[in-house]
Amino acid sequence: xxxxxxxxxxxxxxxxxxxxxxxxxxxxxxxxxxxxxxxxxxxxxxxxxxxxxxxxxxxxxxxxxxxxxxxxxxxxxxxxxxxxxxxxxxxxxxxxxxxxxxxxxxxxxxxxxxxxxxxxxxxxxxxxxxxxxxxxxxxxxxxxxxxxxxxxxxxxxxxxxxxxxxxxxxxxxxxxxxxxxxxxxxxxxxxxxxxxxxxxxxxxxxxxxxxxxxxxxxxxxxxxxxxxxxxxxxxxxxxxxxxx
Ligand code: ADP
Ligand code: ADP
Numbered sequence: 001x002x003x004x005x006x007x008x009x010x011x012x013x014x015x016x017x018x019x020x021x022x023x024x025x026x027x028x029x030x031x032x033x034x035x036x037x038x039x040x041x042x043x044x045x046x047x048x049x050x051x052x053x054x055x056x057x058x059x060x061x062x063x064x065x066x067x068x069x070x071x072x073x074x075x076x077x078x079x080x081x082x083x084x085x086x087x088x089x090x091x092x093x094x095x096x097x098x099x100x101x102x103x104x105x106x107x108x109x110x111x112x113x114x115x116x117x118x119x120x121x122x123x124x125x126x127x128x129x130x131x132x133x134x135x136x137x138x139x140x141x142x143x144x145x146x147x148x149x150x151x152x153x154x155x156x157x158x159x160x161x162x163x164x165x166x167x168x169x170x171x172x173x174x175x176x177x178x179x180x181x182x183x184x185x186x187x188x189x190x191x192x193x194x195x196x197x198x199x200x201x202x203x204x205x206x207x208x209x210x211x212x213x214x215x216x217x218x219x220x221x222x223x224x225x226x227x228x229x230x231x232x233x234x235x236x237x238x239x240x241x242x243x244x
Contacts, residue, residue: 001028001029001064002026002027002028002062002064002070003027003028003029003031003063003064003066003172003173003205004026004027004050004061004062004063004064004173004205004207005024005025005026005027005060005061005062005070006023006024006025006026006050006059006060006061006062007024007059007060007061007062008022008023008024008058008059008060009022009023009024009046009049009056009058009059009060009061010022010023010056010057010058010059011042011045011049011054011056011057011229012057018228018229019042019045019229020042020045020046020049020056020229021228021229021230022059022230023042023046023059023229023230023231024231025224025231025234027205027207028205029066029172029203029204029205030199030200030203030204030205031205031206031221031222032195032196032199032200032204032205032206032208032219032220032221032222033205033206033207033208033220033222033223033224034208034210034216034219034220034222034223034224034237035047035207035208035209035210035223035224035226036210036213036216036223036224036225036226037225037226037227037232038227041226041227041228041229042226042228042229043209043226044177044178044209045229046207046209046226047175047176047177047207047209048177049061050063050073050088050173050175050207051073051084051085051088051090051175052073052074052081056074059074060072060074061073061074063084063087063088063172063173064172065084065087065172065173066087066172071084086169086171087169087170087171087172087173088171088172088173088174088175089165089166089167089169089171089173089174089175089204090166090174090175090176090177091159091162091163091166091174091175091176091177091179091195092162092177092178092179093177093178093179093181093182094182095155095158095159095161095162096162097150097158097161097162097165098150099149099150099151100149100150100151101149101150102146102147102148102149102150103137103142103145103146103147103148103149103150103153103161104133104137104146104147106150106161106165107133107136107137107161107164107165107168108125108129108130108133108168129168132168132170133164133168134146136164136167136168137164139164139167139198140160140161140163140164140194141160142157142160142161142164145157155182155183155184155187156183156187156190156191159179159180159183159191160191160194162179163191163194163195163198167198167202171204172204172205173204173205173206174195174199174204174205174206174207175206175207176195176206176207176208176209177209178209178210178211179191179192179195179208180192180210180211180212180215181211188212188215189215189218189219192208192210192215192218192219193219195208195219196219196220208220213240216237217237217240218237220237221236221237222234222235222236223235223236223237223240225240
């Protein structure tokens with residue numbers, strides 16, 4: 001029941017520079033994997049090659065959305081990729097919220113994949129989608145903030161919106177890029193705990209790029225260490241040595 005399999009994934013940004021080299025790994029449904037490594041080791045590149053925000057140079061990205069056969073994301077055309085990306089949630093360091101929209105509007109625009117041009121668009125959503133959005137807001141502890149503008153929220157609240165927005169897509173896989181980089185230590189732990197919990201609740205596979213090794217140790221059941229674009233560690237947090 002592999003949700004995601006990377007086979008010999010490589011990325012060369014330009015001749016001679018290898019950002020990723022021969023990266024192979026398998027992630028089952030429900031597993032949350034923490035990605036660590038020094039700055040420049042290829043963590044962001046790895047995450048972005050999966051949904052092709054960055055085009056991999058070689059290798060395969062096999063994604064199983066849960067029904068049917070594996071899709072090789074590296075071989076999909078534009079429309080196939082768009083369809084596959086609907087099942088892949090992204091959570092970013094900078095939240096990527098639309099400041100002038102409310103929390104609820106941000107949630108639903110993630111589901112749409114484009115921005116609304118009129119204010120009455122919320123009424124056009126299927127009631128089931130709106131009900132799901134309210135359930136998710138409740139889950140991330142933001143129900144009473146549904147109608148606040150995004151720019152009125154704290155950093156931790158904004159990341160909770162980011163998490164709820166990714167979940168509103170009903171993804172099979174979450175890609176999470178430095179979710180706590182802009183947050184204080186206490187809020188960072190709350191956000192990391194929330195990510196791990198919602199993945200367990202929804203049987204989501206996730207790859208989390210964590211800049212903080214202590215956080216990775218505390219919350220991740222599996223850690224991948226990258227160095228110079230190669231996997232140098234794959235295992236339990238207990239086995240990590242200071243060199244990784
Ligand atoms: P971080 O790795 O902490 O996310 P960086 O400052 O390394 O931040 O990268 C910021 C942006 O610049 C990213 O979008 C990254 O892809 C891009 N970038 C990083 N290194 C290079 C480079 N050598 N040449 C061009 N763009 C780069
Ligand atoms: P990390 O996320 O671990 O900090 P990155 O994936 O951002 O690492 O970067 C890996 C390597 O690829 C670095 O050497 C970086 O300079 C290079 N790199 C990243 N983005 C770009 C880019 N857009 N163009 C050229 N080189 C890049």
